[in-house]
Amino acid sequence: MNTSQTDALLDVRNLKVEVTTKAGSFFPVNDHSFSVKSGETLGIVGESGSGKSMTAMSLMRLLPKHAAKIRGGSVKLDGRELLTLSEKEMRKVRGADISMILQDPQTSLNPAFTVGDQIKEALKLHAPGGRKTLRERTIDALRRVKVAAPEHRVNSYPGEMSGGMRQRVVGAIAISCRPKVIIADEPTTSLDVTVQAQYLRLLKELQDETGMAILFITHDFGIVANLCHRVIVMYAGRIVESGPVAKIFAKPAHPYTEALISAVPSLHGQKERLTTIPGQPPAPTDIVVGCPFAPRCQYADARCHSEAPPTVAADQSGDHTTSCWRAVEA
Amino acid sequence: MTETPILEARNLSKHFTISAGVMTKRTHVVRAVDGLNFDIAKGETLALVGESGCGKTTTTRLLLRLQDPTHGSVRFAGEDVHALKGAALRKYRSRVQAVFQDPWSSINPRVRIRDFVAEPLVVNENLTSGEVDRRVHEALDAVGLGPAHASKFPHEFSGGQRQRIAIASAMVSRPELVVLDEPVSGLDVSIRSQIINLLKDMQAEYGVSFLLVAHDLATTRYLADRVAVMYLGSIVEMGKTDDVFDRPSHPYTEALISAALPSTPGMKRNEIVLGGEVPSPLSPPSGCTFHPRCHRIIGDVCVSKTPVLSPDPAGHCVGCHLY
Numbered sequence: 287m288n289t290s291q292t293d294a295l296l297d298v299r300n301l302k303v304e305v306t307t308k309a310g311s312f313f314p315v316n317d318h319s320f321s322v323k324s325g326e327t328l329g330i331v332g333e334s335g336s337g338k339s340m341t342a343m344s345l346m347r348l349l350p351k352h353a354a355k356i357r358g359g360s361v362k363l364d365g366r367e368l369l370t371l372s373e374k375e376m377r378k379v380r381g382a383d384i385s386m387i388l389q390d391p392q393t394s395l396n397p398a399f400t401v402g403d404q405i406k407e408a409l410k411l412h413a414p415g416g417r418k419t420l421r422e423r424t425i426d427a428l429r430r431v432k433v434a435a436p437e438h439r440v441n442s443y444p445g446e447m448s449g450g451m452r453q454r455v456v457g458a459i460a461i462s463c464r465p466k467v468i469i470a471d472e473p474t475t476s477l478d479v480t481v482q483a484q485y486l487r488l489l490k491e492l493q494d495e496t497g498m499a500i501l502f503i504t505h506d507f508g509i510v511a512n513l514c515h516r517v518i519v520m521y522a523g524r525i526v527e528s529g530p531v532a533k534i535f536a537k538p539a540h541p542y543t544e545a546l547i548s549a550v551p552s553l554h555g556q557k558e559r560l561t562t563i564p565g566q567p568p569a570p571t572d573i574v575v576g577c578p579f580a581p582r583c584q585y586a587d588a589r590c591h592s593e594a595p596p597t598v599a600a601d602q603s604g605d606h607t608t609s610c611w612r613a614v615e616a
Numbered sequence: 617m618t619e620t621p622i623l624e625a626r627n628l629s630k631h632f633t634i635s636a637g638v639m640t641k642r643t644h645v646v647r648a649v650d651g652l653n654f655d656i657a658k659g660e661t662l663a664l665v666g667e668s669g670c671g672k673t674t675t676t677r678l679l680l681r682l683q684d685p686t687h688g689s690v691r692f693a694g695e696d697v698h699a700l701k702g703a704a705l706r707k708y709r710s711r712v713q714a715v716f717q718d719p720w721s722s723i724n725p726r727v728r729i730r731d732f733v734a735e736p737l738v739v740n741e742n743l744t745s746g747e748v749d750r751r752v753h754e755a756l757d758a759v760g761l762g763p764a765h766a767s768k769f770p771h772e773f774s775g776g777q778r779q780r781i782a783i784a785s786a787m788v789s790r791p792e793l794v795v796l797d798e799p800v801s802g803l804d805v806s807i808r809s810q811i812i813n814l815l816k817d818m819q820a821e822y823g824v825s826f827l828l829v830a831h832d833l834a835t836t837r838y839l840a841d842r843v844a845v846m847y848l849g850s851i852v853e854m855g856k857t858d859d860v861f862d863r864p865s866h867p868y869t870e871a872l873i874s875a876a877l878p879s880t881p882g883m884k885r886n887e888i889v890l891g892g893e894v895p896s897p898l899s900p901p902s903g904c905t906f907h908p909r910c911h912r913i914i915g916d917v918c919v920s921k922t923p924v925l926s927p928d929p930a931g932h933c934v935g936c937h938l939y
């Protein structure tokens with residue numbers, strides 16, 4: 287298998303994050319390997335608690351200080367190892383090379399400052415002067431995310447904007463320094479369908495223009511189907527399947543992926559009863575023996591319950607992998 | 617339909633008066649809901665769809681009698697809901713229930729599941745404690761939870777289980793109508809389909825009617841028999857779910873449905889992109905309130921004349937001068 291993609295912009299290998307709580311310690315990110323190229327959008331799907339945000343936070347090196355620690359692996363951006371950088375060096379990387387859009391624009395914007403001031407702050411931190419004034423560059427940033435009348439909007443407070451517009455302001459801050467990689471953690475979850483469609487279109491346009499790579503965290507398969515090139519599926523802290531979006535939908539290799547895709551009602555008037563996945567995911571501190579999905583899997587046999595499946599190729603192409611005993615036998 | 621509907625909303629309106637600012641005594645009027653007419657039949661699911669701020673929650677609050685209308689009325693089983701008093705009102709509260717996105721945010725964490733589920737039965741003063749227990753166990757059983765759960769506390773349950781408990785509580789009094797406001801949006805995909813199936817089963821078993829509000833259009837399409845599309849406090853289109861999704865008549869419905877993402881890759885989508893944002897309900901546009909964003913605007917008539925909701929050739933009710 288082709289493990290270290292040479293053309294990868296962001297290359298993550300065997301990343302492990304440990305969380306320590308009173309109830310015990312566990313690995314919400316357990317041996318993750320994936321990569322993303324310039325101009326590519328990688329979807330990260332999985333249910334809540336599967337470790338999506340922890341993965342994102344560890345790439346940014348913004349894990350909650352005392353609770354979580356990186357326990358191994360490597361994160362390379364353009365060939366440069368991020369995990370060994372000092373905090374001072376990492377601060378230069380954040381925003382300038384890799385930046386993040388959070389789910390809730392309410393919490394990422396300060397209600398007490400105008401959106402213009404908040405964009406300026408980001409610009410000052412990273413982007414060197416240039417000939418335009420800071421105010422002009424702030425207005426440009428708003429214009430790039432299609433905020434109407436940006437000359438006026440720079441003076442608005444977050445509370446005076448709609449949810450969709452606030453999320454675009456957060457996007458403006460994230461892209462203000464033209465990062466190579468954007469990590470978007472469920473940015474459209476609470477938006478109306480029309481606003482979501484607008485936002486996704488904007489992300490695609492910005493990507494075409496700048497060639498940035500996007501890591502899009504979501505639990506919505508509609509977004510994966512329409513925005514992403516490749517996808518990794520997480521379950522209980524593990525990557526259980528990864529591959530090109532078209533393949534994953536046409537021929538999901540992991541039973542969890544298969545079940546998830548068929549559990550979503552179709553927009554096109556399906557009438558049959560929805561497929562369900564019985565039970566619920568394990569609690570983080572549960573001791574998992576064998577495949578973490580086994581208790582809910584319709585195909586599970588004795589081996590699935592006792593031995594963890596290896597990650598193997600799902601087909602001959604080498605770009606589609608899965609962690610399931612059924613793929614080993616095939 | 618010959619049977620009388622379980623619920624009839626007529627010219628239902630709710631206008632909020634808000635202050636124009638701290639330095640002035642002037643006020644503004646927000647027409648949150650303006651002149652709604654709709655029925656809900658026995659055993660039917662009617663869905664309200666539309667972007668945030670279009671008046672869905674206000675409509676449900678009027679039906680639940682959490683608010684009084686500015687004009688118009690809601691009739692339930694033939695009676696004016698907002699005129700009910702005393703015992704008749706208590707009866708109404710047990711016949712009409714609700715399930716919200718996060719039913720636990722307002723719940724005392726020290727309330728046991730039994731007492732939470734039994735809440736709608738409390739108005740039924742002549743039930744013995746044994747009878748209440750039996751009803752609670754029945755309701756928990758119907759949502760797939762054993763009687764042992766009755767003595768537990770909310771924090772002992774996952775999100776999906778809590779939503780099951782909320783449904784058990786909403787169904788325990790055998791209501792005729794349940795308002796479902798975003799019943800699955802807080803849940804993971806793998807849990808969502810369990811709850812959607814459960815709601816369908818409940819309806820098949822008890823013949824209860826649902827008023828559904830869900831921003832996910834695929835879920836709406838799957839659950840609803842009919843949909844009413846709202847824009848700035850008014851219904852702009854109403855019809856059978858499949859008709860409205862497959863052949864939307866109103867330009868706004870067309871745009872709204874075209875924005876939903878298809879559930880499989882590679883499917884062609886002709887998205888109709890609306891210009892601008894939804895205008896403020898403080899100063900809604902003249903004529904057809906959708907006209908500044910409409911991609912099929914006819915002309916002056918749209919700017920000056922308010923269209924009325926009337927049947928179109930496709931069998932939907934549409935409020936648009938094109939029909």
Ligand SMILES: Nc1ncnc2c1ncn2[C@@H]1O[C@H](COP(=O)(O)OP(=O)(O)O)[C@@H](O)[C@H]1O
Nearest residue numbers: 305314333334335336337338339340350353570
């Ligand atoms: N600050 C924290 N302290 C302790 N545990 C945490 C913290 N944040 C997340 N976790 C735990 O880590 C696991 C993964 O969480 P997260 O990455 O947020 O999942 P997702 O984003 O996929 O919903 C969960 O079990 C969660 O409870």
Ligand SMILES: Nc1ncnc2c1ncn2[C@@H]1O[C@H](COP(=O)(O)OP(=O)(O)O)[C@@H](O)[C@H]1O
Nearest residue numbers: 632646648667668669670671672673674675897
């Ligand atoms: N108590 C209130 N006071 C003033 N305005 C309100 C109040 N409740 C709702 N509104 C306004 O009424 C409109 C409709 O709101 P709502 O019914 O919550 O819409 P939806 O549920 O469709 O998002 C919005 O413009 C909202 O700001």
Ligand code: SF4
Nearest residue numbers: 904907910918936937
């Ligand atoms: S009435 Fe006119 S403006 Fe309104 S939706 Fe119809 S065509 Fe468009």
Ligand SMILES: [Mg+2]
Nearest residue numbers: 338339340471
């Ligand atoms: Mg998360």
Ligand SMILES: [Mg+2]
Nearest residue numbers: 669672673674
């Ligand atoms: Mg609402």
